[in-house]
Amino acid sequence: QSVLTQPPSASGTPGQRVTISCSGSSSNIGSHNIYWYQQLPGTAPKLLIYANNQRPSGVPDRFSGSKSGTSASLAISGLRSEDEAEYHCAAWDDSLSGWVFGGGTKLTVL
Amino acid sequence: QVQLVQSGAEVKKPGASVKVSCKASGYTFSSHDINWVRQATGQGLEWMGWMNPNSGNTGYAQKFQGRVTMTRDTSISTAYLDLSSLRSEDTAVYYCARTCRGNGCAEFDFWGLGTLITVSS
Numbered sequence: 001q002s003v004l005t006q007p008p009s010a011s012g013t014p015g016q017r018v019t020i021s022c023s024g025s026s027s028n029i030g031s032h033n034i035y036w037y038q039q040l041p042g043t044a045p046k047l048l049i050y051a052n053n054q055r056p057s058g059v060p061d062r063f064s065g066s067k068s069g070t071s072a073s074l075a076i077s078g079l080r081s082e083d084e085a086e087y088h089c090a091a092w093d094d095s096l097s098g099w100v101f102g103g104g105t106k107l108t109v110l
Numbered sequence: 111q112v113q114l115v116q117s118g119a120e121v122k123k124p125g126a127s128v129k130v131s132c133k134a135s136g137y138t139f140s141s142h143d144i145n146w147v148r149q150a151t152g153q154g155l156e157w158m159g160w161m162n163p164n165s166g167n168t169g170y171a172q173k174f175q176g177r178v179t180m181t182r183d184t185s186i187s188t189a190y191l192d193l194s195s196l197r198s199e200d201t202a203v204y205y206c207a208r209t210c211r212g213n214g215c216a217e218f219d220f221w222g223l224g225t226l227i228t229v230s231s
Contacts, residue, residue, distance in 0.1 A: 047217075050217060056219065090218065096171070097169060098159070098169060099145065104153075
């Protein structure tokens with residue numbers, strides 16, 4: 001069981017906007033920044049969003065992040081077939097003195 | 111450009127130990143912590159621990175305490191993960207990734223390609 005809770009799957013059609021949630025607690029998301037990673041099949045994770053809502057250079061502005069209280073969301077607008085991947089959230093946890101990840105959400109582009 | 115190059119896949123028997131390496135290039139090795147994260151097939155990411163290459167200080171996830179050791183050789187900018195008393199549940203892809211120690215920076219911004227460790231009799 002992952003400390004951060006994500007829905008196991010999500011889906012959308014090309015051009016649609018989809019959101020993926022990540023729920024935690026006061027010791028992780030409630031106290032620290034949230035991070036999002038995109039993992040294409042058979043590859044290593046890639047940083048998508050850092051510090052809640054910042055995009056590294058090269059990440060399209062179709063990807064955005066937000067955080068409220070002990071929950072966070074990743075939004076993808078103008079969905080494209082190449083967005084089909086697994087998405088993971090992460091945050092530092094004070095109680096565990098370590099990083100915790102969500103279980104991952106598999107996004108399918110229909 | 112920043113690169114983390116990991117050692118190759120290994121097959122180990124239950125009870126054995128494995129040592130995985132992660133060679134950093136393209137940045138100052140001591141400027142970022144090295145973390146190890148593993149992923150079993152079809153599962154999520156699981157953080158194992160961190161190491162400060164400058165001081166050698168480490169922090170391990172409670173689940174791996176007593177079985178994991180993270181070390182480094184600063185002369186060749188390489189970090190190592192040692193995992194002992196292997197069992198079948200340790201079969202996974204092991205990634206190294208760097209973190210930047212907080213203050214709103216881009217944590218886990220670069221990852222190695224992963225090393226498949228298979229534990230089988």
